[in-house]
Amino acid sequence: MEKRNNGFLARHAENENFNQYWYSSHTIEVLVQEISAVSKRAAFLSTPSVYFSLPKGSAVRDNSYLLDFDQQWAKHPNFVLYDFNAPESLPASLHGSFDCVVIDPPFITQEVWQKYASAVHLLLAPQGKIILSTISENAAVLHKLLGVTPQRFRPSIPNLVYQYNFFANYETQFLCETNIEVPDDD
Secondary structure (H helix, E strand, O other), X not given: OOOOOOHHHHHOOXXXXXXXXXXXXXXXXXXXXXXXXXXXXXXXXXXXXXXXXOOOXXXXXXXXXXXXXXXXXXXXXXXXXXXXXXXXXXXXXXXXXXXXXXXXXXXXXXXXXXHXXXXXXXXXXXXXXXXXXXXXXXXXXXXHHXXXXXXXXXXOOOOOOOOOEEEEOOOOXXXXXXXXXXXXOO
């Protein structure tokens, strides 16, 4: 595996106050490939490391938005302040306007996922795609809330003590293979 430097990871430390734990460079690279292959306009909920790793000047980056609570990104023109506790406060101009929503919430409880699901239902266009990460124990509730299923590719999150899984509501192109950084449990 060729190791590439990720500019976002090099410039931005994780912030424990926001429960931010970044994916590895390889995981981000695979996510960027997946999103670029299936989306023209994505909403990135609590996923600045992925949004800012999209190629600068690419159509998907220019047309997509970062929705986050961390205001260090506020000067970016495609930033929208997002408090997961108030999904109804999302701007009406964004409702139903995204063909993909990518989510990595700071907390993994069912109550938090219900709030994120409300945001997804507001933001996602009909037939839109969902990619999210959380613990495998949330599979049943996430299938019920968002119709997502676990993917074979599991993210590497170097500073997180437990293993997350990716989930999607469609047949993925790049998340269907094993992550070489996180071997299958089989």
